[in-house]
Amino acid sequence: MDSLENLNRAIDYIEENIKEEIDFKEVARLSHCSEYHFKRMFSFLAGVTLSEYIRRRRLTLAAFDLKDRDVKVIEVAIKYGYHSPDSFTRAFVTLHGITPSDARDHGHLLKAYPRMTFQLTIKGGTEMNYRMEQKDAFRIVGVKNRIKLVPTGTNPEIAEMWEKMSEKTMNELMQLSNVEPNGLINVCANFSDDHSSDGELDYYIAAATTKECPSHFDEYHIPALTWAVFEVEGEWDHVQETWERIYSEWFPSSGYEHDAGPELLASKENKSEIWIPVVKI
Template structure:
């Protein structure tokens, strides 16, 4: 519950400062977590980045203010953090589909993005099997992709990343697997966001190994950590649903919080495991 309270305090702070410069470190402090932790948690719970949320809220309010014929476009642009009317106009048109000037028309349809609030929803009683494991540092050897997420669309897609690993590479990776976690590891690391709401991260697909990498493979050093490991049976939609439940149901009611570090999905035939690094609150 403390996590939900902190997230909502952060949203209150954002709402009160939409017309001011918003320091995301201060936003994270209101949620009692690091900036990295807050950005990742917000993105996983809401489906969009925190920067994109702020942008949408500002463009929603700016459209309402422009309904007043006496309000100047440049004043609204500056109020909501845009350095020029042109930059504001481009962002406004991308979001609403019309220019700021045309939005004043009484018969013009505009978009509204309501403010968010996080709450704990009681779902049907579905078990979540997990265990808490202390693990020393280890490394993942595999293929690395630099991924961009723009408007919730990944580039390259996971399908494209997996297609890059042919049968030869798959056999080479399998030959290097010699320690837990056993299976193919999909690791997301170094998550960051820009002011436009676009996110980037590194996606590694490989295996846990003590061997030196071969050919053109890359190594991800995973630090020693406490891990919550959730066991899953099912296809990708089931995994995605389980991942969402971890952050929206398990984490808020547990005695743990996230720590900085990669998130792992370990696949072995028809079974999967989600690994998240945690610490005691």
């Protein structure tokens, strides 16, 4: 329950300062976790990134303010952090589908995004199987792309990477694998700091290895970390569901938060392991 109270305290701060520049260090302090972890957890709990939530809330309030014809559009734009009428109009049209000037008139549909509140929902208790691993520094070798961050659902750029992966390359990576997690692994690393809808991350199809990195592959060094390793049986939908539950159910009740490191997925046949770097709060 304390975790929910801390999250709602952080949301209260955001709402109270929605017209100002948000101090994310203060958000992290109020939520009793790191800024990195708060933004990651928020995305899974809310279904949108924190920056997108703030954008939607500001433009919702801006639409209300525009009903006052004594207020100029530029005044509303500046009030909610837009430094020019053009940038405000573009953002407003993207969300509401009409210009700020048209929003003054009656009869137009506008979108409203109410403030968010986190609540405890009692669900059927579905078990989560996990273990803790203390692992020394290791290295992964493989194919890397810098891709757009997709908070939930299938990432089309990742799907395309797997479609283009040749059997020869996969076999070569399998031969390099000699460190746990074994076999071909998915590695998500170097997330954008803001975790926005325009954010990016490095995605690897790789192998954990002590062997020399061939020149046509990329390598990434992972420091010594504590890992929460979640075992998953089933198809990809079940893996995604478990990944979301790690953030929405396990983290809020575990006393751990996400450490600044990559996330790993190792799959073989119908069994998977999700490796999340964690640190005790």
